[in-house]
Amino acid sequence: MLQQLKSWRRRRVLRRHAIADSLWREVTAALPVLQGLEAGERERLRELTTLFLHDKDFYGARGLEVTPAMALHVAVQACLLILNLELDPYRDWSTVILYPDTFVAPREETDEAGLVHSSRHELAGESWDGGPVVLSWADAAPGASPHGPGTNVVIHEFAHKLDMQTGSANGLPPLHRGMSVQVWSEVFTAAFEQLLRQVGQGRETLVDPYAAEDPAEFFAVASEYFFEAPAVLRHEFPQVYRQLVLYYRQDPALRAGAPGGQCDPAIFPAPGTPC
Template sequence: MIWRWLKTRRRRWLLAEPFPSSWLVYLERNVAHYHFLSPTEQAKLRDDLRIFIAEKNWEGCGGLEMTDEIKVTIAAQACLLVLGLDHDYFSHVKSILVYPHGYRVPEDDGTGTLVVNEEEFLLGEAHYRGPVIVSWSETLKDSRDPGRGHNLVFHEFAHQLDMLDGLINGTPPLENAQQRLRWRDVMAEEYQSLIDASGEGRATLLDQYGTTNEGEFFAVATECFFDRPVEMAERHPRLYQLLRDYFRQDPAARCRQKRQHRDRSAKIDEEAERF
């Protein structure tokens, strides 16, 4: 109880300080999704990422020197995922490990000797009640240039949401039996149709890595939901609506609003030019 009170007090103190101006530059330059949020959402994201950054151990690996820019870019995307949820800043994730690029992990060859398997080249990992590991170059590419349906940070933190109930099965903790039933139906149907499309060699909006298992399917669907929301809402409406109700965010509506705003501005510029 006292521990929780101290934590709340520490967070309040932290948020009483002004938001560092250099962090705002990193956010605006590196996190394209930030520009799609309303001013209220942006303010909440700025608060959330400060607490997230303060409460994690950040470690550069493979020669990478940890910087505030790296922390802000990763934290903003992790916190965007849970912007609409009641959450505790992924408190079960104590450490974020960052490599400059993809990395190879040594594996036990069965005799107790660790060997580096040339095939095992990773961009990221999420461990149960353990660290999240990501490649910085991949993270930055996804973050600055969205719309390809890939986002490493969304992917790994979706796994962390999935693991909150102790199981890696593509189903995070849900609110009630009705939501669980709906989740099971929609996810099972969409997972199977991705497997079918992959088997028939058809191109899909969802990354076919999602056919690996239900856990990967949820992670891949989450990437697509935030990164290609308009296409997902059109081509997978039931899946989109399920994730919209779960995350309590509507990124497709945000994109449409942004496009309308851009089109209106372009029209105004065009008319101004005529005069």
């Protein structure tokens, strides 16, 4: 009975709150990350996005007016992550907040002596456990990629949301049946430590060095590259890429016309870099 009620509610929402064709075409055409999706995938993505927009409230901060196109732009990318996972990972929160630009968030950290240190950080995005996703529209808007190819603040913050399902962001989201926590941990730990060494030695990295902050950031950044520049991630960390294929139940590198799917000189600066 419960499943029948859920199915009825889903059909009702999809019927009553359908996204206008013109708006859908306008927004999705401006998102290269969607290139290569098959017709069935696009239909499923549209359904998930419709349900997401119905379930979540969007608010603008500092006087920003959130238009339907802006909300759809964020929602469709959020739902790309869960294209083959359904909406359950996003169930325990309800709000997306958009700032016009970067915003300042207070932080408190306790040192080894037990002293609490307060600081303020300028952010382009933030995810709260059980709370909102907060984004800078200047960093999330169509065409924005302030930190170079492969980066996407929307995907980054919603990857944190997936990670937080276990109660904290630690780089280990709940895995599907048949996936190994041990294998995941070994693969991600090895890749994280490799990147940490590269950054510590001052070497240039194909993956954003911000991923070396901690395991949670490594997972979020790896998720950005998985969708935005799959060839980069598959080349740099092939085992991480394989684990993300299993987790997201997608393989973006195989999609025709996918961004970062070829040896793009903007991404692979060295001629002849293998994909």
